Amino acid sequence: MEQDQGLERGKSVFFEEASELLSELEDSLLELEDAPDDQELIGSVFRAMHTIKGSGAMFGFDAVSSFTHEVETVFDLVRAGTIPVTKQLIDLTLAARDQIMAMLDAARSGKPVDDEIADGITSALRTLLPQAGVENETDPGHMAKVDEGVPESSTEEENSYRIRFRPELEIFSTGSNPLHLLNELSELGQCRIIAQTDALPTIHEMDPEACYVYWDIVLTTSKGINAIRDVFIFVEDTSELHIEVIDKPEATGGETETGYKKLGEILVERGDVRPEDLAKALESQKRIGEVLVEQELVNPAKIQSALEEQKYVRTVRKKRKAKGALSSIRVASPKLDQLVNLVGELVTVQARLSQVAVSRNDPQLIFLAEEVERLTGELRENTMSIRMLPIGTTFSKFRRLVRDLARDLGKEVTMTTEGAETELDKTVIEKLNDPLVHLIRNSIDHGIEPPDVREAAGKSREGTVHLSAVHSGAHVLIRISDDGAGIDPEVIRTKAMEKGLISPDMEMTDKEIFSILFTPGFSTAKTVSNVSGRGVGMDVVKTNIESLRGTIDLTSEKGKGTTVTLKLPLTLAIIEGLLARIGDEHYVLPLSTVEECIELASRDGDGAGRRRLANIRGEIIPYIHLREQFRIEGERPDIEQIVVTRVDGDRIGLVVDEVIGEQQTVIKTMGRLCNGLREISGATILGDGTVALILDVPNLIHGAVTG
Amino acid sequence: MSHLIDLQNKGDGNTDRLILSGEITISEARELKDVLLKAIDTVNDLHVNMEGVLETDLSLLQLLCATHRAALKQGKRVKVEGKYPAAVMRVMTEAGYSRREGCVAEARKSCLWIKQEKDKDG
Amino acid sequence: MDKMILTADDSASVRQMVAFTLKGAGYQVIEASDGEDALSKLDGSPVHMVITDLNMPRLDGIGLIKKVRSNTKYRFIPIIMLTTESQASKKQEGRKAGATGWIVKPFKPDQLLAVVKKVLR
Numbered sequence: 001m002e003q004d005q006g007l008e009r010g011k012s013v014f015f016e017e018a019s020e021l022l023s024e025l026e027d028s029l030l031e032l033e034d035a036p037d038d039q040e041l042i043g044s045v046f047r048a049m050h051t052i053k054g055s056g057a058m059f060g061f062d063a064v065s066s067f068t069h070e071v072e073t074v075f076d077l078v079r080a081g082t083i084p085v086t087k088q089l090i091d092l093t094l095a096a097r098d099q100i101m102a103m104l105d106a107a108r109s110g111k112p113v114d115d116e117i118a119d120g121i122t123s124a125l126r127t128l129l130p131q132a133g134v135e136n137e138t139d140p141g142h143m144a145k146v147d148e149g150v151p152e153s154s155t156e157e158e159n160s161y162r163i164r165f166r167p168e169l170e171i172f173s174t175g176s177n178p179l180h181l182l183n184e185l186s187e188l189g190q191c192r193i194i195a196q197t198d199a200l201p202t203i204h205e206m207d208p209e210a211c212y213v214y215w216d217i218v219l220t221t222s223k224g225i226n227a228i229r230d231v232f233i234f235v236e237d238t239s240e241l242h243i244e245v246i247d248k249p250e251a252t253g254g255e256t257e258t259g260y261k262k263l264g265e266i267l268v269e270r271g272d273v274r275p276e277d278l279a280k281a282l283e284s285q286k287r288i289g290e291v292l293v294e295q296e297l298v299n300p301a302k303i304q305s306a307l308e309e310q311k312y313v314r315t316v317r318k319k320r321k322a323k324g325a326l327s328s329i330r331v332a333s334p335k336l337d338q339l340v341n342l343v344g345e346l347v348t349v350q351a352r353l354s355q356v357a358v359s360r361n362d363p364q365l366i367f368l369a370e371e372v373e374r375l376t377g378e379l380r381e382n383t384m385s386i387r388m389l390p391i392g393t394t395f396s397k398f399r400r401l402v403r404d405l406a407r408d409l410g411k412e413v414t415m416t417t418e419g420a421e422t423e424l425d426k427t428v429i430e431k432l433n434d435p436l437v438h439l440i441r442n443s444i445d446h447g448i449e450p451p452d453v454r455e456a457a458g459k460s461r462e463g464t465v466h467l468s469a470v471h472s473g474a475h476v477l478i479r480i481s482d483d484g485a486g487i488d489p490e491v492i493r494t495k496a497m498e499k500g501l502i503s504p505d506m507e508m509t510d511k512e513i514f515s516i517l518f519t520p521g522f523s524t525a526k527t528v529s530n531v532s533g534r535g536v537g538m539d540v541v542k543t544n545i546e547s548l549r550g551t552i553d554l555t556s557e558k559g560k561g562t563t564v565t566l567k568l569p570l571t572l573a574i575i576e577g578l579l580a581r582i583g584d585e586h587y588v589l590p591l592s593t594v595e596e597c598i599e600l601a602s603r604d605g606d607g608a609g610r611r612r613l614a615n616i617r618g619e620i621i622p623y624i625h626l627r628e629q630f631r632i633e634g635e636r637p638d639i640e641q642i643v644v645t646r647v648d649g650d651r652i653g654l655v656v657d658e659v660i661g662e663q664q665t666v667i668k669t670m671g672r673l674c675n676g677l678r679e680i681s682g683a684t685i686l687g688d689g690t691v692a693l694i695l696d697v698p699n700l701i702h703g704a705v706t707g
Numbered sequence: 708m709s710h711l712i713d714l715q716n717k718g719d720g721n722t723d724r725l726i727l728s729g730e731i732t733i734s735e736a737r738e739l740k741d742v743l744l745k746a747i748d749t750v751n752d753l754h755v756n757m758e759g760v761l762e763t764d765l766s767l768l769q770l771l772c773a774t775h776r777a778a779l780k781q782g783k784r785v786k787v788e789g790k791y792p793a794a795v796m797r798v799m800t801e802a803g804y805s806r807r808e809g810c811v812a813e814a815r816k817s818c819l820w821i822k823q824e825k826d827k828d829g
Numbered sequence: 830m831d832k833m834i835l836t837a838d839d840s841a842s843v844r845q846m847v848a849f850t851l852k853g854a855g856y857q858v859i860e861a862s863d864g865e866d867a868l869s870k871l872d873g874s875p876v877h878m879v880i881t882d883l884n885m886p887r888l889d890g891i892g893l894i895k896k897v898r899s900n901t902k903y904r905f906i907p908i909i910m911l912t913t914e915s916q917a918s919k920k921q922e923g924r925k926a927g928a929t930g931w932i933v934k935p936f937k938p939d940q941l942l943a944v945v946k947k948v949l950r
Contacts, residue, residue, distance in 0.1 A: 172905055174927050182803070194803045197769075203743050203747060203777045206770070208769075209736050213765060234930035237924075734904065
């Protein structure tokens with residue numbers, strides 16, 4: 001049962017690792033396409049395949065392992081310089097990478113996978129292999145092995161090896177000093193050497209010039225097994241030499257609770273104790289080592305040596321664990337979400353505490369409340385920062401998209417990025433994926449012209465899509481710009497008229513015309529291409545961005561290119577809000593949309609309809625009367641307040657009874673209760689325990705205008 | 708480099724002291740074996756002083772071990788007298804000879820190479 | 830004290846290459862043009878290592894190795910043979926005679942030094 005669980009956990013770690021490796025692999029392959037001679041990249045592709053193959057087999061994903069093996073074989077030859085890096089190879093390897101991903105997904109979900117694809121890739125890969133019989137003849141006795149430190153077999157992974165080295169008795173008379181060999185061995189890495197002297201006779205029977213001692217060595221090295229063999233190159237024919245891997249970085253100590261094999265197991269593996277003797281010894285209740293020595297089944301030095309191995313490997317594993325823990329730890333995201341929720345509740349309670357402290361006017365309590373407020377603030381920021389991820393991971397995913405799209409459309413496109421290190425809340429990053437894919441598709445499909453067209457227009461054949469991210473206060477600005485054909489406002493205008501979205505005599509700025517692009521159902525693509533223009537338009541992108549409490553803005557210059565700017569909040573969990581009251585109800589307006597708050601001095605704007613106009617310092621601003629909008633019963637106060645917001649570049653006022661002030665607001669989603677209520681994005685709990693609704697200002701205004 | 712292998716009787720006829728110094732390596736193994744053999748066959752106690760050893764190798768460790776084994780069989784004693792010089796300590800480390808317990812059951816406590824640990828600890 | 834290496838080869842160019850490489854790495858070198866020459870030079874200043882060709886006039890490599898091993902002074906010093914690929918059986922013979930290791934000709938200076946460092950330490 002426990003073993004099953006261990007295996008399952010191992011599997012899930014493997015899935016995680018594999019998908020990380022595959023995404024790194026993709027990056028490496030794309031980079032390799034630009035730098036086909038880069039040995040480091042070739043090496044990293046090989047290692048990724050090698051690791052997936054190895055651990056795949058370990059967890060019983062034989063199909064994944066054997067398929068990956070095919071790719072690994074090819075890249076081994078690439079590494080050796082036998083096969084060149086070609087576009088065909090990159091294409092095939094990328095396809096193979098996708099196939100491995102699909103196989104892993106299938107393995108995880110238990111669904112079947114299409115073997116034909118794998119077979120197709122495999123046979124295509126095999127055509128790249130050189131014909132049999134032309135393999136390089138390498139002379140086995142050549143000394144190149146010794147002096148070059150065997151780079152070809154070295155891995156970055158540190159493995160631990162168990163080595164038993166038993167030289168011939170006459171080793172001294174060939175001018176070899178076994179201690180030199182042990183010294184050389186210890187230079188390969190960390191090691192523990194134990195002499196075995198049981199073959200040593202008494203002085204009477206001894207040949208003083210013979211070597212009776214032999215050695216058990218445990219060595220941890222990244223140099224690989226061939227480097228170990230090379231140490232013994234001159235004596236391997238005349239010595240007994242056993243080398244076994246006993247620990248790899250993947251191993252975490254599953255064998256026993258204490259972290260490594262049992263003593264008896266090691267002794268049997270070494271051939272020092274026979275399995276049947278061990279079984280017999282195990283029947284006794286005493287410590288296994290003592291029993292074996294008492295019964296003279298093994299001498300104490302062998303036990304000591306096995307114990308040393310046990311101790312050694314445990315230490316190596318402990319160190320490895322500690323090292324891994326230093327750099328980062330993996331935490332399941334639900335745990336993180338729970339932490340954020342708890343911090344949210346703490347923020348709420350803290351607000352109540354502050355309120356109570358002030359109302360009691362107790363200096364001691366006020367002091368404590370202030371301390372709690374400070375600590376809560378720090379805790380909140382720390383917690384939020386844990387959820388932050390660099391947006392670069394998303395950016396690099398798009399390189400593949402850009403490449404494949406460009407190839408499918410016969411265009412030449414490069415993607416450049418900027419600000420990949422910019423951090424954003426993990427949830428925001430996840431939800432940003434679809435909108436970004438859509439926008440990039442648009443850029444390549446509609447924006448970037450075919451190479452010939454570009455050339456004729458005096459541009460480089462190759463178009464550029466530039467992704468950038470930059471912090472701006474509590475927001476992140478993400479820009480997707482291309483140097484393509486740009487958008488002709490006239491075309492949009494004509495189309496909008498055709499669709500009856502605008503009347504022919506309407507005077508419109510370019511900006512206003514571009515905003516039509518975000519109207520539901522509007523699409524300018526002349527033909528529906530495979531890439532974009534599937535009817536899912538910019539309006540969906542806009543909705544997605546707004547659901548993240550972000551805004552979208554588009555500028556374009558005909559012939560020069562288009563830029564879409566997304567403005568997104570750093571986090572979704574807590575916002576800076578402006579608390580307002582209407583009657584007994586409280587509302588929170590996200591501070592990001594608020595420009596100013598002013599008293600609505602007179603009711604001069606009153607009139608019929610929901611949309612009215614106020615004169616603020618000479619500027620005429622339309623406003624929505626929220627008491628009316630939400631149909632709240634009761635008398636309007638004599639002096640109301642108008643909160644001026646900016647949405648899509650327009651200033652619009654929202655009238656409330658009273659503005660209470662700014663406050664940190666923990667967002668609680670409302671679930672199904674508010675489905676369909678577009679004006680409300682969530683709720684929060686106030687210091688006194690009452691609930692306030694959080695207004696979705698853009699939707700509120702949109703609804704009021706169209707409704 | 709020269710070497711010295713000097714066996715002296717302590718006067719009681721039952722204890723020999725062996726003084727080793729200089730270069731005691733495989734080249735000297737034959738000579739050293741003969742001396743050790745003579746000593747262990749004639750006295751009950753053999754004290755080995757290696758303080759003057761400047762260069763050595765595995766052959767010295769093997770010879771002393773083998774002498775110790777013979778002594779155990781005959782109910783005699785071999786012990787190291789004085790300090791372990793740097794050259795011997797180095798070879799003990801290189802050869803994986805430093806240990807906490809004797810290599811064979813009879814030599815569990817009296818092993819010549821345990822002393823090093825005791826010296827360090829105390 | 831710099832270690833002394835004796836190199837025996839009837840080819841002056843190989844000898845020079847070996848001597849030049851070893852001197853560059855801080856070793857002292859004695860050159861001998863064949864086995865007999867090597868033996869007589871071994872009687873002089875103490876030598877820590879021998880590098881010998883196998884095919885030499887008067888006394889060949891195998892003969893030299895046997896003689897060196899029977900000399901009490903040099904019974905345990907490292908001896909490296911210079912072999913070519915076609916000499917597999919000679920290599921075995923040399924090992925039996927007491928050679929420590931071998932270097933396959935042609936070799937690069939780095940390879941030579943790697944082997945010397947390995948056996949001489």
